[in-house]
Amino acid sequence: MHAVGISRQSGTPAVRTAVVWDVLRAVLADRVSATGRARLDIVDAGGGTGGFAVPLAELGHAVTVVDPSPDSLAALERRAAEAGVGVRALQGDAADLGELLPTDGADLVLCHSVLEYVEDPVSALTAMAGLLREGGAISVLAANPLAAALHRSVAGRFDEARQVLEDPEGRWGDRDPTPRRFTREALSQLLAATGFVPGEVHGVRVFADLVPSRLLDGEPGAARALVALEQAAAAHPVLRDIATQLHVLGRR
Incomplete structure (x- = not known):
């Protein structure tokens, strides 16, 4: 069994990230409207090779990726160059964020698949909170x-x-x-304890990691149908709690 991932280049949103992108597009639109700035400042903590950072830069935003892996940052720079966009790459851990970046300088911070691995999740989120301007948001994605x-x-x-x-x-x-x-309750409590107002928790990859990729091969519309299923299940009161990952937005 193979996890399903559909390329955006084919015109179909990636099944594994479609739910997260739905939330990000909404929060970006809200922030642009609230600030009057079309170009937002975004920090991707642990952003790796740029799976989120490069598309965000393609939307016209100023994106900084902080990651401890020089190999990942090199791949990020190649990916950004191929896309024809600029992404700032800084080597460092979550604990270094306060030293690497100014306080109150970001509209959005991404914390995707980071809290599972940092030494102290509370300290990491506190450091990320310090990067955000008033009214900014953090996007947290964690294993369930x-x-x-x-x-x-x-x-x-x-x-x-x-x-x-x-x-x-x-x-x-x-x-x-x-x-x-992290369970849904644990994520919300962690955000509240570090100065955020947690929003609704969504399930990510409820079905995508259970569906063999062969079921999508040669089936017109199957990928889009699976994306629609994931979107429908994301906020389901039962199904979201068995998703591979949980996604929550915290606001300052």
Whole structure:
């Protein structure tokens, strides 16, 4: 079974990120309207190779990526050059954000697949909060333990699935590459504790990681139908809680 990812170049939004982009487009439009500035300042903490940063730059925004990996930043710069846009790349960890970037200088901060790996999630979010202007927002995307339990059970790893549910960090064992995962409640509480007003939590990749890619091959409209299904399930009161990732917007 392979996770499904559809290229934007084909005209179809990527199944794995469509729900996140729906939220980002709305928050960007709101911020542009509120500030009167068409070009917003965006920081992508742990933005890696630019999966979000480059498309945001293509929309005309000023984007800075901070990532600890020089290889990822080099790939980001190549990707940006191919797209014909400029993205500022800085090497550093979440703990370095306050030293690398000015306070109150960003309209939006992306924190995608970062909180699972940082040494101290509270300190990381506090540093990100310091980057935001009043009225700015943070986009948080994090791994969900309930999905990990579901996926381990589907793979026949029943003891590991049970361990995920019992472990306070949502891990399935010592060999689990993800240091921690977050439930919907835990994410909202973490944002509130670091000075944000958390918004609605959406499920990301509810079905996409369960659908074999072969089901989309040669089926006209199948990818778009799966995107529509993901969008419908994102805020479902039950289905969102079994999504591979959870997405929440926090406002300052």
